[in-house]
Amino acid sequence: MTITVKAPAKINLVLDVTGKRPDGYHDVHMVMTTVDLSDRLELSLLEGGEIRMNAQHAYVPNDERNLAYKAAAVLKERFQVKEGVEIFLEKHIPVAAGLAGGSSDAAATLRGLNELWKLGLSLEELAEIGAEVGSDVPFCVMGGTAIATSRGEVLEDLPAPPPCWVVLAKPSIGVSTADVYGALDLKTAQHPDVPKMIEAIKGQDFKGICEGLGNILESVTLPMHPEVQQIKDFMASCGAEGVLMSGSGPTVFALTEHENRAHRLYNGLRGFCNEVYVVRLIGEKH
Known part of the structure; x- marks a missing residue:
């Protein structure tokens, strides 16, 4: 079986x-x-x-x-x-x-x-x-x-966020989660607004979700690995509505409601890194 x-x-x-x-x-x-x-x-x-x-x-x-x-x-x-x-x-x-x-x-x-x-x-x-x-x-x-x-x-x-395209880009570097957490300074790092994100998701507010994206671990990983910042900057310059590093990195994702923009991002990012994906948000439970 x-x-x-x-x-x-x-x-x-x-x-x-x-x-x-x-x-x-x-x-x-x-x-x-x-x-x-x-x-x-x-x-x-x-x-x-x-x-x-x-x-x-x-x-x-x-x-x-x-x-x-x-x-x-x-x-x-x-x-x-x-x-x-x-x-x-x-x-x-x-x-x-x-x-x-x-x-x-x-x-x-x-x-x-x-x-x-x-x-x-x-x-x-x-x-x-x-x-x-x-x-x-x-x-x-x-x-x-x-x-x-x-x-x-x-x-x-x-609830599931509004449906959108997600472009994921992983540079060919390794990031140690233990090292990132170990170097995190909770006093100086900027804390993201979690309640704002929760409110945006409950309100199905895609613009609010994109504006509310935040990851305190970027304060450690981005200075440590400039490639990650470069990918973020490129995604933003291509018109992605929201851009953020996932977890302790190094993958960065972009959110967009527009399929043609997602594929434009994909094509541009292939010059930065080998591992690039265009997928959809699922957001629903198993």
Whole structure:
């Protein structure tokens, strides 16, 4: 028996960090939504009880370092599942891009195994288990659009933003999330207006959403990696209605209501970086 599951990427429309926690993580206040750029996972039942990972990607591990593998192991142990699984992962979301690709793969694994192993769990129960795997996994289990607080695992639903085109551009650099958070100065960094974004989404105000985009981590990543600033500036100069770095970077996204503008952005950005995508906002729950 084989089940196929999609794992969509997520972007943060607004990301604020409100403090550092005793456990070493940071408290965040952000709004996240999903876009139609997805990894594809095939989960096949194995009778022997083994978890076998087949990622077929140079930068994606095939052992417990892979969040999809880890998700399967946590679920198997929690419910003492005797069957195993082979996870075939077809990557489309760029790796280490600030788009939660690994977390979404883990979430898709949880949703797929719930069906494959006939566990009968709700999405809410799967999200709770996902919090053991990673902070972004609960959101990726649920999908849609949500306010996230605490480490990012405490979620409050929002309606989907108005439909639009999303252009994603990832420069060929790596950004360490730990380094970015470690260098963040909460006293001097400009905090984005999260309530303004929430109000714009509830009001289906596309202009307000674009004006409310904000990411406190840009204060660290942009000076560290000028390429990211260059992409932001180029997107803005091409008339994108809203531009922001996703997560800790290095991916930058542009929002536009106009398909021809999205493709103009795509064509121009191909000169800056190899990994450029034109997709739609999903914003709806799984």
